[in-house]
Amino acid sequence: MFQYCTDPSILSQFKWFSCYLTSGKHISFYLSFLIVISLICITAPISLFFGFCGSLASRSSFILLKYTGLLYTNIVRGIPDIVFFLFIPITIDQILEYSRHKIMCPEITESVWRGTDFLVCSAAKLPLNSDPQWIHSTYSFLLAILSFSIVFGAFASNTISGAINAVPKSQIETARSFGMTNNQVYLKIIIPQMWLYALPGLSNLWMLLIKSTPLLFLLGINDIVYWAKEIGGSKTSIFKYPHPDWRVWYFLGLLVFYLLVTKLSEIAFKKISNKINHAT
Amino acid sequence: MKKIILSIFVLIMINFPASADTIRMGTEGAYPPYNFINDDGEIDGFEKDLGDELCKRASLTCEWVINDWDSIIPNLVSGNYDTIIAGMSITSERDEVIDFTQEYIPADPSAYIALSSGNKAAYIGIVAAQTGTIQASYVASSGATLVEFATPDETIAAVRNGEADAVMADKAFLAPIVSDSNGELIFVGTDVSVGGGVGMGLRESDSSLKDTMNEAIDAMKADGSLNLLLKKWFGEDSSIF
Numbered sequence: 001m002f003q004y005c006t007d008p009s010i011l012s013q014f015k016w017f018s019c020y021l022t023s024g025k026h027i028s029f030y031l032s033f034l035i036v037i038s039l040i041c042i043t044a045p046i047s048l049f050f051g052f053c054g055s056l057a058s059r060s061s062f063i064l065l066k067y068t069g070l071l072y073t074n075i076v077r078g079i080p081d082i083v084f085f086l087f088i089p090i091t092i093d094q095i096l097e098y099s100r101h102k103i104m105c106p107e108i109t110e111s112v113w114r115g116t117d118f119l120v121c122s123a124a125k126l127p128l129n130s131d132p133q134w135i136h137s138t139y140s141f142l143l144a145i146l147s148f149s150i151v152f153g154a155f156a157s158n159t160i161s162g163a164i165n166a167v168p169k170s171q172i173e174t175a176r177s178f179g180m181t182n183n184q185v186y187l188k189i190i191i192p193q194m195w196l197y198a199l200p201g202l203s204n205l206w207m208l209l210i211k212s213t214p215l216l217f218l219l220g221i222n223d224i225v226y227w228a229k230e231i232g233g234s235k236t237s238i239f240k241y242p243h244p245d246w247r248v249w250y251f252l253g254l255l256v257f258y259l260l261v262t263k264l265s266e267i268a269f270k271k272i273s274n275k276i277n278h279a280t
Numbered sequence: 281m282k283k284i285i286l287s288i289f290v291l292i293m294i295n296f297p298a299s300a301d302t303i304r305m306g307t308e309g310a311y312p313p314y315n316f317i318n319d320d321g322e323i324d325g326f327e328k329d330l331g332d333e334l335c336k337r338a339s340l341t342c343e344w345v346i347n348d349w350d351s352i353i354p355n356l357v358s359g360n361y362d363t364i365i366a367g368m369s370i371t372s373e374r375d376e377v378i379d380f381t382q383e384y385i386p387a388d389p390s391a392y393i394a395l396s397s398g399n400k401a402a403y404i405g406i407v408a409a410q411t412g413t414i415q416a417s418y419v420a421s422s423g424a425t426l427v428e429f430a431t432p433d434e435t436i437a438a439v440r441n442g443e444a445d446a447v448m449a450d451k452a453f454l455a456p457i458v459s460d461s462n463g464e465l466i467f468v469g470t471d472v473s474v475g476g477g478v479g480m481g482l483r484e485s486d487s488s489l490k491d492t493m494n495e496a497i498d499a500m501k502a503d504g505s506l507n508l509l510l511k512k513w514f515g516e517d518s519s520i521f
Contacts, residue, residue, distance in 0.1 A: 023319040023320065023321070024319060024320035024321035024322070025318075025319050025320065027321065028321040090358065094358075097359075114484075114485050115484060115485075116357045116377060116484075117357050117358075117359075117483050117484060117485050118358045118359050119359065119483070119485055120359070125359065128302075129302040129303070129304055129343075129362070130301070130341070133343060136343075136345075217348075220347070220360070222346070229431070230309075230310065230317060233310075233431070233433035233434075233437070234433065234437065234440075234457075236312060236456040236457055236460045237456065237460050238312050238313055238316070238456055239319055240318070240319040241319055242460065245433075245437050245440065247437075
């Protein structure tokens, strides 16, 4: 980064640290914070959407839709996150690759499962082997967002269902007696009011979402915990900046980061809930 | 909404022109000097040099991928990358699941290290090793108490903080750690030869890639460039072909 960084072994302590903390590895570490933050910010609205769909489906009078909704929330809520994060991305990936294989390489009649190998023709690979690394990273990032949204959507669905039930019955009855249709009751009466009841549960979910980002490493994304472990581990003189085991300092940094995010979200949720309280 | 979903679907299913010449190389990136992530955040080490050279000779384009040691074999067979080049010794158990090229590092001894202030017979006490390595299975059968860790670095940290009495790993990995420790860590017991040489892991069904890589390794052995690489990364007195 700086001019004087070419030979760190002769630098004074201050200069050594200024070089060390701006090495390429540390830049990747700092960037991974952005990845984690953007992941939670993208995932939250999507899982809210999934939650809405799930809760509306499970409250539907159409039996098929109702059971799909119930199945979704109950299965996802019951299975440990870690199992789910191993299962969902691989399944989605293999389904996509399998269907691409069927479309693009119909001439190959051999099964794609040979022993333990899962083999699709090279044109059906997703992403393609020849794609640059950023496409591979983006692809796994999208899979991560989808998996997180499915899991947190199921929890959100339950919270929203509860909130809808909590809207006073008299409100709904009054709306009906004014001649509102079912849809109007939902859009004009239930949904605006249920936020008040859903907010505490949703804020809990948001906190859980923040805490579960280290699961990203399972999906092949180098997140902040991975980098803290990798950079903090002791380094021999084969590295430009040899140092003993400094993991504890890096994890302390993560602790501060997570506490900071928690505090900021707390403030934000307080503001939102004040606003809603005023509105209703 | 429907349009968005449809266009994503079309985008996924569309046929991009594919060149089959790109090979993705999976490595751990945590086992210096075999493979590690250097201070610029790039993959470095003996295997990076070797892999790039092999790809050049076989006129393949190679992309490097970092993967946890724990799941390095499952991710190979499910097609996330095409080779494992991560200091993996050729063993019969692994050979049942995946295929190996010929050795590119000759069989090298493993060794124990322990704190110099500690118990001299540490290698029969509590011994740390990385999960899923030949050293871990050796320790388990040696009568010592095995504690396993996910990364090599954690095994060393376990000895430093007293959680384990000794570490067993490849001697080439341990040697720089001992020499850098200012006498805090020393080799204990005798060196043990636990496994065969190190080869590149491939899917069983990928025999054409295996032949290509074997040919390139042969060529590097014949002109002595492999030995030069071994000496560069493992020191002048490392075992060579």
